[in-house]
Amino acid sequence: MRRAIDRLARRLPEPLEDLAWISYNYLWSWTPGGSELFRSIDAYRFMVAGENPVRFLLNLPERDLLRAATDRDLLDQLQRVAQVIDADLQRPTQRVLSNGPVAFFCAEFGVHQSLPVYSGGLGVLAGDLLKEMSDQALDVVAVGLLYRRGYLHQRMSLEGWQHEYWLEANTDLLPAVRVRGADGLPLRVTVPVWDGELAAHVWRVDVGRTPLYLLDAELAENNPLERWVTARLYEGSPEIRLAQYALLGIGGVRALDAMGISPALFHLNEGHPALAPLEIASRTSSELAGDRLGLEKLLDIGRDRFVFTTHTPVPAGNETYDPDVFFSVLGRSVDQMGLSRDELSSASRVDAAATTEPLGLSPLAIRSARSTNAVSKRHGEVARTMWSPLFPTVKLDDVPITHVTNAVHLPTWMAPDMRDLLTKFFGADWELHANDPGLWSHVDEIPDVELWRARCDLRLQLVEMLRSRIVVDRLARGEDVALAESAFSAFDPTHLTIGFARRLATYKRLDLLFHDVERLHGIIDHDQGVQIILAGKAHPLDYEAKSVAKNVFVVKRGLETTNRVVFLEDYDLRVAPQLVAGCDVWLNLPRPPFEASGTSGMKSALNGGLNLSVLDGWWCEGYNGRNGWAIDGSTVDDPEAQDERDATALYELLESEVKPLFYSRDANGVPALWLARVRESLRSLGPQFSSARMVNDYVNQVYRPSH
Numbered sequence: 001m002r003r004a005i006d007r008l009a010r011r012l013p014e015p016l017e018d019l020a021w022i023s024y025n026y027l028w029s030w031t032p033g034g035s036e037l038f039r040s041i042d043a044y045r046f047m048v049a050g051e052n053p054v055r056f057l058l059n060l061p062e063r064d065l066l067r068a069a070t071d072r073d074l075l076d077q078l079q080r081v082a083q084v085i086d087a088d089l090q091r092p093t094q095r096v097l098s099n100g101p102v103a104f105f106c107a108e109f110g111v112h113q114s115l116p117v118y119s120g121g122l123g124v125l126a127g128d129l130l131k132e133m134s135d136q137a138l139d140v141v142a143v144g145l146l147y148r149r150g151y152l153h154q155r156m157s158l159e160g161w162q163h164e165y166w167l168e169a170n171t172d173l174l175p176a177v178r179v180r181g182a183d184g185l186p187l188r189v190t191v192p193v194w195d196g197e198l199a200a201h202v203w204r205v206d207v208g209r210t211p212l213y214l215l216d217a218e219l220a221e222n223n224p225l226e227r228w229v230t231a232r233l234y235e236g237s238p239e240i241r242l243a244q245y246a247l248l249g250i251g252g253v254r255a256l257d258a259m260g261i262s263p264a265l266f267h268l269n270e271g272h273p274a275l276a277p278l279e280i281a282s283r284t285s286s287e288l289a290g291d292r293l294g295l296e297k298l299l300d301i302g303r304d305r306f307v308f309t310t311h312t313p314v315p316a317g318n319e320t321y322d323p324d325v326f327f328s329v330l331g332r333s334v335d336q337m338g339l340s341r342d343e344l345s346s347a348s349r350v351d352a353a354a355t356t357e358p359l360g361l362s363p364l365a366i367r368s369a370r371s372t373n374a375v376s377k378r379h380g381e382v383a384r385t386m387w388s389p390l391f392p393t394v395k396l397d398d399v400p401i402t403h404v405t406n407a408v409h410l411p412t413w414m415a416p417d418m419r420d421l422l423t424k425f426f427g428a429d430w431e432l433h434a435n436d437p438g439l440w441s442h443v444d445e446i447p448d449v450e451l452w453r454a455r456c457d458l459r460l461q462l463v464e465m466l467r468s469r470i471v472v473d474r475l476a477r478g479e480d481v482a483l484a485e486s487a488f489s490a491f492d493p494t495h496l497t498i499g500f501a502r503r504l505a506t507y508k509r510l511d512l513l514f515h516d517v518e519r520l521h522g523i524i525d526h527d528q529g530v531q532i533i534l535a536g537k538a539h540p541l542d543y544e545a546k547s548v549a550k551n552v553f554v555v556k557r558g559l560e561t562t563n564r565v566v567f568l569e570d571y572d573l574r575v576a577p578q579l580v581a582g583c584d585v586w587l588n589l590p591r592p593p594f595e596a597s598g599t600s601g602m603k604s605a606l607n608g609g610l611n612l613s614v615l616d617g618w619w620c621e622g623y624n625g626r627n628g629w630a631i632d633g634s635t636v637d638d639p640e641a642q643d644e645r646d647a648t649a650l651y652e653l654l655e656s657e658v659k660p661l662f663y664s665r666d667a668n669g670v671p672a673l674w675l676a677r678v679r680e681s682l683r684s685l686g687p688q689f690s691s692a693r694m695v696n697d698y699v700n701q702v703y704r705p706s707h
């Protein structure tokens with residue numbers, strides 16, 4: 001790390017040298033004033049550099065650096081930010097467990113738009129957790145994979161079909177460094193995959209105080225197929241995925257070992273890292289040389305070091321594999337670890353005795369870990385039902401799966417304007433105890449006019465972003481220039497703005513809004529306007545989701561008020577912060593009970609947005625009758641009947657509650673009753689769904705359970 005920082009520092013004029021070490025730790029991205037620092041040097045170039053400060057500074061012309069080095073305001077700001085970051089990093093570490101750190105394993109991490117190793121909710125949650133663990137100074141290390149091409153980028157065709165493309169990251173320009181061994185050479189780990197040894201280097205990314213280690217198979221010694229293992233996230237091919245999971249689970253444990261890190265506890269997120277316990281088990285087995293213990297006994301010995309979080313109640317999130325495919329990729333690994341293929345197969349099936357059942361990593365993870373948790377209360381219930389066959393002798397209510405409800409990292413997701421407003425009434429450093437409900441009662445002291453001004457500013461910033469983005473989206477897919485141009489004036493910064501942005505999986509029901517196009521048209525086409533922003537990516541192989549998006553596209557174009565409903569392409573961490581901050585209403589319309597948690601609504605709530613959501617996932621815990629709106633979350637066997645019922649409920653709420661409340665104004669032009677709801681939303685949801693509460697729950701209930 002030192003070497004990389006020095007290389008960057010040598011490029012910088014002396015007064016700017018602190019920018020070098022600041023750039024190599026993502027802490028700048030959630031420190032107040034951090035991103036303004038880079039933006040004030042050259043906002044346009046910083047944006048073009050994907051807000052990656054290393055790339056930005058390495059590419060910045062010398063004359064701009066020299067000019068910045070004489071900017072007094074900038075230098076003062078640099079000194080302030082450097083002090084804050086340095087003080088944070090100097091704090092003493094809080095031990096979670098006495099005998100070593102917690103190792104957090106996940107297939108994706110959504111830390112920042114410039115680190116392309118995430119796709120959606122799971123990754124963003126993992127990124128938020130690492131940041132909060134850093135804020136609490138906990139001793140945690142994280143392990144994942146460095147996908148150089150990351151997740152797909154999205155373009156929509158004129159006909160509404162999603163097209164995908166991938167961009168390759170230049171690792172030289174990432175705020176990441178290759179870990180080196182005592183000999184000064186890059187640390188190298190290998191894992192038997194297919195017929196060879198898959199080799200990987202390890203990169204280190206600093207997420208505040210939390211080191212994130214990413215394994216990378218892009219090495220000359222690997223063949224092109226092996227190199228592809230860390231090319232892209234969520235590859236369609238089962239063979240590539242299994243190779244990725246071998247590298248993550250087995251390679252991850254080996255990498256930590258090679259770095260001299262001995263975790264007291266491994267936290268496995270989703271089934272992807274489920275081979276890690278096998279690697280630990282096989283070490284135990286070789287220590288007990290000679291004694292051939294069965295797999296179950298071996299897992300028993302390591303069990304106390306593993307906890308597992310399941311993040312999805314949808315089958316696609318719990319992939320299964322044909323045993324032949326499974327062992328064609330992992331067979332040699334399993335053999336070399338001294339494990340029996342038959343025993344491993346049984347442990348990877350829901351019904352251990354059903355030899356025709358395909359193999360899954362989630363059953364293996366549940367059987368290997370000392371505890372399993374879901375990510376909301378309702379998801380806990382669903383997960384207990386879903387996995388109850390794994391516990392045939394246990395009553396349904398006693399299936400040992402608990403829950404820790406997800407939350408979001410407040411400094412990442414609360415827009416600076418809102419944070420400044422709350423600081424005025426909550427006091428300095430309030431973020432450190434954001435999970436204290438007493439603190440949030442101060443929202444009552446914020447005058448209507450100020451709260452409304454903050455909301456209007458955030459909406460305006462979103463509208464400005466949309467105007468330019470939509471023009472470019474339209475031109476790029478070949479729309480008429482006139483239609484593209486009409487986006488300049490399409491959005492009204494005073495109109496009720498509704499957002500729906502999430503992964504385009506069918507169960508999320510993007511199309512529910514369009515269930516009755518006439519009725520929707522009546523809602524949006526009115527003097528008291530409504531504008532709707534849609535966004536989200538479908539997995540490349542999810543043709544069903546792609547055709548839902550296509551149909552929505554066609555219907556949307558048919559609306560005369562076509563500019564009031566827009567689809568924003570390529571939803572990711574670049575646009576999400578502005579979307580969740582600027583929308584007045586955040587929609588979530590999953591087919592219950594398939595939403596494990598949902599976190600984007602929490603981000604909206606932190607910015608004074610109001611949730612309108614099906615009672616599923618987190619909203620079952622969040623909704624209190626006064627802080628947003630709810631649609632019945634009970635399940636109906638006939639999906640069409642359910643869509644009809646839920647769409648009708650949605651339209652009724654929009655017509656009879658949401659619009660009237662937003663547009664009834666007092667003498668100051670302020671919607672007082674709307675703001676009362678916003679206050680109630682902030683007060684009730686702020687403390688409960690900030691990541692401080694979530695990390696406390698993980699530490700107290702999962703990492704250090706009271707026996």
Ligand SMILES: *Cc1c(COP(=O)(O)O)cnc(C)c1O
Nearest residue numbers: 120121502572573576598599600
């Ligand atoms: C928060 C977030 C998600 C997850 O949103 P859900 O509400 O869980 O669907 C997905 N993608 C991005 C870019 C996000 O920021």
